[in-house]
Amino acid sequence: MKSNQVLKGALIVAAGASSYGLLATFVKLAYxxxxxxxxxxxxxxxxxxxxxxxxTWIRQKQNPTSKISIIKGDITRLIxxxxxxxxxxxxxxxxxxxxxxxVAIVLLMQSTWISVLLEAILNRTWPSLPKVVAVGIVLGGTxxxxxxxxxxxxxxxxxxxxxxxxxxxxxxxxxxxxxxxNYLPAYKKSSWMLLGGFFIVLFFGLxxxxxxxxxxxxxxxxxxxxxxxxxxxPLAFNIGFPKTGLxxxxxxxxxxxxxxxxxxxxxxxxxxxxxxxxGILLILSAIVLMNLSQAKRTIK
Numbered sequence: 001m002k003s004n005q006v007l008k009g010a011l012i013v014a015a016g017a018s019s020y021g022l023l024a025t026f027v028k029l030a031y032x033x034x035x036x037x038x039x040x041x042x043x044x045x046x047x048x049x050x051x052x053x054x055x056t057w058i059r060q061k062q063n064p065t066s067k068i069s070i071i072k073g074d075i076t077r078l079i080x081x082x083x084x085x086x087x088x089x090x091x092x093x094x095x096x097x098x099x100x101x102x103v104a105i106v107l108l109m110q111s112t113w114i115s116v117l118l119e120a121i122l123n124r125t126w127p128s129l130p131k132v133v134a135v136g137i138v139l140g141g142t143x144x145x146x147x148x149x150x151x152x153x154x155x156x157x158x159x160x161x162x163x164x165x166x167x168x169x170x171x172x173x174x175x176x177x178x179x180x181x182n183y184l185p186a187y188k189k190s191s192w193m194l195l196g197g198f199f200i201v202l203f204f205g206l207x208x209x210x211x212x213x214x215x216x217x218x219x220x221x222x223x224x225x226x227x228x229x230x231x232x233x234p235l236a237f238n239i240g241f242p243k244t245g246l247x248x249x250x251x252x253x254x255x256x257x258x259x260x261x262x263x264x265x266x267x268x269x270x271x272x273x274x275x276x277x278x279g280i281l282l283i284l285s286a287i288v289l290m291n292l293s294q295a296k297r298t299i300k
Contacts, residue, residue, distance in 0.1 A: 009243025013252045016236025019228040021259025024101040025267050027093050030221040037097065038205035039214055041089045043222030045198040048230025052191040059187060068188075074181040075192055081176030082196025084169045089197070089229070090204055091166035098159030101264035102272050106145040106280070107163025109257055111171040112287055113138045118171055130289055137286035144279025147272075177237075186238030194230060254287040 030040050095104040113135040120127050127135070146155065181189055205213075237253070244252065257280060264270040272280075 005243050009240040010252050012236050012240035013244055014255050016233040016240065017253040017255040018259045019232045019236070021105075021256040022228050022263055023225060024092070024096050024104055024260055025263040026221060026224060027096050028101055028264075028268055030217070030225075031097060033220065035214060035217050035221065037090065037093050038201070038209055039217040040093055040221065040225065041086070041201040042198075042205050043217045044089065044225040044229050045086060045194060045201050047218065047222050047226035049191065049194040049198050051226065051231050052187055052194055055187045056191050059185070068184060070181070070184070074184075077180050078189060078192035079196035079199070081173075081180050082193030083200045084172040084176060084197075085193055085230070086197030086200030086204075087169040088166055088173055090201060091162045091169055095159045095162035095166055098156040099163065100270050101268060102261045102270055102276065103146050103155070104159065104163050104166075105257055105260040106142055106283065107160065108166050108170060109254075109283055110138070110142065110164060110167035111174070112283070112290065114167055114171045115174060116290070118175060130292070134286040134289040137282050137289070141279040141282030141286065144275045145283060146279070147276055177234075186235055190234045190238070193234075197230075250287065250290070254284055257284065 027040055092104065092108055095107060099107075116127050116131050116135055176193075177189075181192075261270075261272065261280065265272070
């Protein structure tokens with residue numbers, strides 16, 4: 001693969017990962033402004049769905065001859081797969097409600113070893129030694145990054161559970177994105193998946209809401225969260241990953257972790273200690289180790 005194409009793809013993936021890294025901090029700010037999880041997720045998914053649907057319609061109008069026939073049953077599969085997008089947003093934002101952003105993002109990054117476990121189960125093969133070592137490093141780094149050895153720490157169990165559920169659903173999102181209807185353009189595939197995600201958050205809002213919906217969420221935070229959470233990242237990953245390959249793409253996408261922590265430090269004044277920094281560095285090094293061999297093959 002040409003090195004300039006790899007570099008271009010890496011920059012696009014980095015932009016998508018950085019976008020994801022912005023979300024938790026602004027969700028925390030939305031909570032401080034009196035908005036709740038249902039309002040945040042519904043506004044984000046609805047705006048994202050509308051924009052992606054409009055983009056699909058525009059592209060089809062511009063080039064009607066390029067319309068691709070969808071295989072029977074794939075729309076249903078995409079909508080079902082998209083429910084994991086809604087669940088990831090719900091669980092992650094609920095985790096942020098009870099935990100610091102720096103801890104919640106570390107829990108979300110547990111998807112790195114959960115994906116290894118899922119791959120092993122589906123392929124019925126034992127992971128390679130580097131992956132097993134990397135999983136051990138991730139788990140050790142997580143213990144440090146979540147500051148569990150601090151005797152003064154009170155880690156809310158609700159935030160921890162929601163954070164792990166977010167990691168599981170995020171793993172399912174990545175798996176579905178790589179396995180379902182890959183012949184479709186990224187914008188069209190994203191539209192159907194976002195529809196499934198919207199159904200989930202709408203259902204959550206209907207069963208959990210006990211007050212009037214604050215529509216100001218749409219222009220105060222919804223537009224921002226939709227742009228950097230459900231519009232730019234899926235497009236960036238679908239464009240960038242084919243250029244970088246899975247190995248380099250996965251390494252670059254880990255940029256989400258430091259960006260999220262830096263934003264929390266900058267806007268929320270969250271502090272992290274030296275042991276947490278070491279834990280975060282261990283997690284990042286493990287992600288590099290997991291994908292190093294694939295990255296080398298891509299560069300060659």
